[in-house]
Amino acid sequence: MDRPAPEPPAPVPLPLTQQRYLEHLRVERRLALRTLVLYEQALRRLCQLADEAGVALERVSVQQVRRWVARLHGQDLSPRSLALMMSAWRSWYRWMGRQGLVELNPVDGLRAPKGSKLLPKALAVDDAVQLASYRDESADPVREACDTALVELLYSCGLRVGELVGLDVVPGASARGWLDLDGAEAHVLGKGSKQRIVPIGSAALAAVRGWLLCRGEWLAAGSTETALFIGPRGGRMGATQVRQRLGRRALAAGSPSHVHPHMLRHSFASHVLQSSGDLRAVQDLLGHANISTTQVYTKLDFQHLAKVYDAAHPRARKR
Template identity: 65%
Template structure:
């Protein structure tokens, strides 16, 4: 039953590879728990699911992680119901314990610009041009790292079929395949266009002989498409070389993009569209980040916000009773 369900979500729902791996892991855990309890999967009662959730929490698993586990179980039992194998979903009313939602970590504007404009004269020009273009797309367009490495140089039937994105320099747009196999288009700013043009000029140079046949926009020296892990490593290296106080990861640049656009425009719906969020509630976390930024500015600048601020001067008027 588990394998049939995994085939269903793989081929019919077209879940991302990473999501499918998590579903597999969580359902194997469900099988193990049911086997230990001496229960067949269709016979698991809601009370038992609650006990398992409590056990996971007691073992140190956080609320968000438990919610992901329960979500995969809930989907599995919903499918069993559609197949006529159960009459009710034992996970339907089970909820994970609430956990505080941490604010996303974003760079300040100056730090983001410092990272984007960093140029190491001792680095290989080919690598420098590629890394600079990647930073401009991550920060300038708010792409996920999976969307970045999935970009092709140009649109093609193969890119459409395999769910990859591409860049359109003529229209100054980048077309990406986001979560849930949803396509979206994001405008390319002037800096991103210039960085991409420089990279494409050098991309087919010495040491990259496979560039003529490789559709990937970003590739390594051996002519293969870059992996997310490679982007993480290069970005970490670049951020430390640029003198930033902490290593930067790709999603931090996506958070920075969202935060800075929201601070400048105040248009939450536009940020939602640019990020490709299905629900506005996902984007609303950046309003908290934006308020935190404003609160810090207030604390630093307003005399009434400072501890031990200047005392009041002049006579004090009596309250009007």
């Protein structure tokens, strides 16, 4: 008889200062769950490296961090992953400095190795419209109404998945976001607890209204759940559920590639920029703090123009 596989050991608790810092990120800065997970993973890696070197976290030097980064890079950790990890370390040491617990931030001034910049993946306009317009007549009507509203809002407003699942039906003191259907506006709480207002297109408005008509069928009697998007058990839908449902819907709709929520955000930005050419407006709609973050979509726009040129110009066509 085969023995059951042993359960993996429970993770070692983080030092108290790191636990307090993560709580600060969760409560005061209200970072998304996925971001908190990445920060915790980065801090655990820092603890591991410091323990292997036999040095207290408060006494880590710049030279040691530089060696650790070089070592991790040599172990094929990507430049992007290294940059995210170093950002978490830098932010924690900065917080420690404000608490008077360290005198030196050993990550300040250090940069991760440069890697090739990958352009965000966006759907073609026809593919995005096909996905948003897809309807499954054989599906459960409530689930179909929910999935339709999910896709329409992601593509119509360019929301991050955390912003989407944070939406409530009505505004309230604890609401992270809500929809003003009469004003055709989405009020969302983005990164860094920054609020912004995004217009909602007519197709998305119709889809949300359709979902609200049957949302109550998934609520238990007497439920006070305020989330706009809930699951069949009546609780607020999580980001993982959104990713899974979107992936299945895109597959059923015949999308040419794996579709995730952020791809619809990229598609929103790229398509609005293609049509308007207004980079500053796209920056505001996306909630980017720096326009340099938004400028990556100009490269996508140029790729689109280049394809049009190659297809249309007589001297560009391949013989």
